[in-house]
Amino acid sequence: MSTTTAIHPLSRERHKGMGWQRFTHYGFARPVALASLAAPEVTKAALHLPLAFYPENGAWKLGAVLGLEPGQNLFVAPDGRWLGGYTPATLRSYPFRIGRPAGTEEAVLCIDEASGLLVEGGGEPFFTDGGEIGASLAGIWSFLLEVAKGEAQLSAASALIAEAGLIEPWPIALKDGEATRNVEGLHRIGEEKLGALDDAAFSRLRRSGVLALVYAQMLSTGHFTKLGELAEAHARAARDEAERRRSAEVAAATAPAEPAFGGGFAFGQSLDVDWSKIG
Numbered sequence: 001m002s003t004t005t006a007i008h009p010l011s012r013e014r015h016k017g018m019g020w021q022r023f024t025h026y027g028f029a030r031p032v033a034l035a036s037l038a039a040p041e042v043t044k045a046a047l048h049l050p051l052a053f054y055p056e057n058g059a060w061k062l063g064a065v066l067g068l069e070p071g072q073n074l075f076v077a078p079d080g081r082w083l084g085g086y087t088p089a090t091l092r093s094y095p096f097r098i099g100r101p102a103g104t105e106e107a108v109l110c111i112d113e114a115s116g117l118l119v120e121g122g123g124e125p126f127f128t129d130g131g132e133i134g135a136s137l138a139g140i141w142s143f144l145l146e147v148a149k150g151e152a153q154l155s156a157a158s159a160l161i162a163e164a165g166l167i168e169p170w171p172i173a174l175k176d177g178e179a180t181r182n183v184e185g186l187h188r189i190g191e192e193k194l195g196a197l198d199d200a201a202f203s204r205l206r207r208s209g210v211l212a213l214v215y216a217q218m219l220s221t222g223h224f225t226k227l228g229e230l231a232e233a234h235a236r237a238a239r240d241e242a243e244r245r246r247s248a249e250v251a252a253a254t255a256p257a258e259p260a261f262g263g264g265f266a267f268g269q270s271l272d273v274d275w276s277k278i279g
Contacts, residue, residue, distance in 0.1 A: 006114040009099060010137075012127055019123030020095070020111070020137075025080025026087075028094055028115065033067035035088040038150025039157065041279035046216040048085035049075075050223040053158060053167050053187040060158035060167065061151070062217065064088050065227070068174060068183055074230035078237050083230060089147045089278045096137075098144050107148065109141050143278070150278055157210045164205055166193050166214065172224075189218050 008014065034054065037045055042062065045051060049064040066073045066084075075084040090097075095115035098107050111118070125134045133141065161167060168190040172183040194214065197205070205211050 005112050007097065007099060007110050008113050009101075009108045009110050010126060012131055015111075015118075015126045017121055019119045019121070019125045019134075021117050021119055021123045023094055023115075023117060026076045026082045026091070027080040029066075029082075029091050030073050030076050031071045032073050032091065033065070033070055035064045035066055035090055036151055037062050037064060037154060038089055038147045038278050039153040040146075040150050040277075041086075041089055042154065042213060042216050044279045045086050045088065046220040048223065049088075049220065050227065051217050051220040052170060053162075053189075053217070054185055055187075059155050060162050062154055062158055062213070065186065065224070068172075068227055068231070074227055074234060078234070078241070089143075089150075093140060093144055093147065096140050096144060098148050107145065109137075109144070146278055154213070157208075157213050160205070160208050160210050161189070161214060164197065164201055166190055166197075168193065188221060189214050191218065 034052075037051070042051070045064055049066070051062055052065050053060055053062055055061075064084075066075050068074070075082060077083055095112040095117050097110050097112070099110035100107060117123075124136045126137055127134060158167075166189050167187050170183075170186040170188040172186060173180050174183060205214070
């Protein structure tokens, strides 16, 4: 699959007689360092992934932290397997997404034509012979609308938390050899700020239903160590691959090195992605 994107609205004119196939690995998600979340999936995501608040277009969002560098997703193995116990809904909908034409809030179904998943005259049809949207595609469209609704709900809840003064910058320092550098842009719940809330402010948060979100983000920070562990595993895999290549240059045939992430995945196998629910 291509690492570039070519997002186009689905239309009967442009995609007549075409179909699509489901992705077989998560290689497309390698550049995604921060995945936005929808309200219904926060609890499940917090059980497996570190979550952080971040500002976007003047609003607060909550996302899953998947890497520590722009364009880096540590939860995707070199062979394309997903290494997290939970996959954010926004990744499960690939190669589809919701788009909004300039100057309108109307939602349209779009596809990444650079995904390599479009099929001429085969695959799962986009449209029926009668011009209606295909059954599988209708399910994905419904899923995407629910995800968009859940993202808006989560953004509204995050705004209430920010108004209560609970969101603070997350100081994250990375060692790079002898140097130390900071990861910018991520925010968390301030435990001291939460503890300093008076009864009236705490009651307002409880009545608004956002306390579960507050505690989910706080508990998820324990998964941050996974990022360091995965970074080390990726480094080992890269060293193993470099050593294998060097050995292959010397010998005509070399047994493949044991992958740092373990085996059990083939690029051709179909992934069973559940589009019936978000979380």
